[in-house]
Structure formats: structure tokens, C-alpha cells
Amino acid sequence: MSKFQFDLHKTDGRARTGTIHTPRGEIRTPAFMPVGTAATVKAMLPESVRATGADILLGNTYHLMLRPTAERIDRLGGLHRFMNWERPILTDSGGFQVMSLAGLRKLTEHGVTFKSHIDGSKHELTPERSMxxxxxxxxxxVMCFDECPALPADKNRIAESMELSMRWAKRSREAFGDRPGHALFGIQQGGLEEDLRGQSAQALQDIGFEGYAVGGLAVGEGQEAMFGCLDYAPEQLPVDKPRYLMGVGKPDDIVGAVKRGIDMMDCVLPSRSGRTGQCFTRHGVVNIKNARHSDDPRPLDAACTCPACSNYSRAYLHHVFRAQEMISGMLLTWHNLHYFQELMSDMRAAIAAGTFAQFEAKFHADRAQGDIEPL
Structure with missing residues (x-):
């Protein structure tokens, strides 16, 4: 398929399953996108990421523009070739990282000037430069350039930020131009204010995008507030375009988001947690550094088919983590990414079968059981 297209196959309540078609391959939704911040999913080979079931990766504009630079990656044949990932890649706009990572930053109507967190060098990001x-x-x-205010913030501040982001969205659309096979997604802002979210959604639809993101969540507002916003925000966006919730999240966040009509998510959690000894399983989170695992010959999760669970004991995983061996981050990241992709696959199957409510009940019941008893 030479163009970008979204086919919605089935809905169950507000949960949706479909396929995003791109020239580089299909993305099955709901989709979880592993984060390859600096052109790598930490501790994983690209072919291993694909083996977990990932259809698409996320790359980071802010990090890649600073090192090794977008110009260098272009000279070397583009990001797909550079990192040996031939399937689809989504890149964020850099706006969130400028807010959260950059040194002294100055925000104007034109864009943001900031100092690199790597070497203090000065840079400017505008909608045009981001594109x-x-x-x-x-x-x-491609994600349009936006400003993401930290929550909580007062309504006037959120409204000003949202309106600026909508003006930047228009400039992003104009700068993006005509690029067949590539898609530009608009980003809905408005904090936790339903009326502002509605205004943002309308402004984005007036501009017109290939997909729409719910931005400005998972920034410290808590799950209850996030779900409260997701009870209406996805419904304000077009039915026939993909809906992407940025930066989410924990497994129960993901299930709750899909239940409320979200199609795509990304988060560093599975890889970051893998490197710190946290393992996601059907029965909740297992902390492999705990001493209770040191003599346990059983797998992390007997039902899991990833290499960590198929070939290694809890005792071994505990040992290599405590010894700070590199294989620890590799195995635990693989396990976590496998778990996240299996969760997405199970949700796609449940929505297709019209059994999402039963899936959700079992998901929460399994997690409530907690980890297996120590030996």
C-alpha cells in the first residue's frame, strides 16, 4: 500500500480494533509503540523488538536533533536504515522534551529557544524546524509541534497554551507539505477541561490531519483524572482516524485507555522497568531484585513464551540483576515488551470477538491475585 490509510474493523463499546496501512507495513490497533529514544530501544536488537510483536517504533526528535543530528541521519540514508528498522516509525515533535529536559528555555509565538541538556549549546525549535x-x-x-504545560495549571494558562498549540498545528500542517505515504498527526490539548479539549479538537479538524493524538496527559495528573478526561476526549476526535494517547503507560492505564476509544500508545516503561528489575506479568509487577527469588528455580511467568521465561529461572534473573550483568536488562526488557505486545494482541482479539468486558474483568482479577507464593 503506497498511501496512509486507517481501516476500523470492529468496535466493542468504545474499544476499537483496526489496521493502519503505511508503505512500510501495517500497524494493528490497538497498538503499543516501544520507545527508541536515540534510535534504539535500549537493551534490544531491532529484530528482537519485532519478535515481541511490535509493528511500529517511536523515535525522539529532541534527542536525535542534538545527537547525532537529523542532517547526519539523512546523509546516512534516513532513520529506518540508520537503526535497521524497516517497519513504520513515529517521531514525536520535541515539544515535550523541551519542556521536561532542556535547560533555560524561552517560549515565544515563533517557537522555543533552549539549551541542550548534553552540552549546553543553544537551539531553536519551531513548528517549521520540527517538520x-x-x-x-x-x-x-510525524507529530505536529505543540506546547505541553505541566499539570496542574490554572485554566487561563491551559487555554493560552492550547491556543498557541493550535496556531503551531496550522504552521506544522503548512510546513509538512504534500508527502504521500507519510502522515501528520494533530495533538489535542486543553488539560483536564472538557470545553478546552472540545475547542482544540475542532481547531485540529478544521486544519485536517491523518490522525489525532490526545496530548497533555500522563504528566502527573493521576489515573483517575486521566480516565476522567478520556471519558470524553477521544469522542471529540474523528471516528475514522487513528487516536493516539501519548506517553501511556502502565498496563492498567493501557486497558483503560483502549476501553475509552484509544488506538495507539507509547511509553518507556517496559524498557526502563526492565533495566531496573521490574517485570510486568499477568499477576502484577514482580521485583526481581528481592531476595525471595534467589533460590527460586521457577520461571518469571510460567505462561509466558519470551526468552527470559522460556530459558531462565527467577534465581538466575535475580543473580544477573544483582551482579549488574548486561544480560539482565536485555532479558527483562524483552520480557516486558513481550508482555505489553501480548496484552495488545489479547485486546485486539477480545474486541474482534465482542468480549472486551470479559477480557477486562479477567485482566483485573488476574492482577489482583498477585505474584505466586514464595518457595
């Missing part, structure tokens, strides 16, 4: 960087990277799904 240029993402074009040089060659990403399949």
Missing part, C-alpha cells in the same frame, strides 16, 4: 527534522529523519508518522 524539517522529522522529514530528514524520514519518519512515517
Amino acid at each position: 524539517e527534522i522529522q522529514r530528514l529523519l524520514g519518519s512515517d508518522i
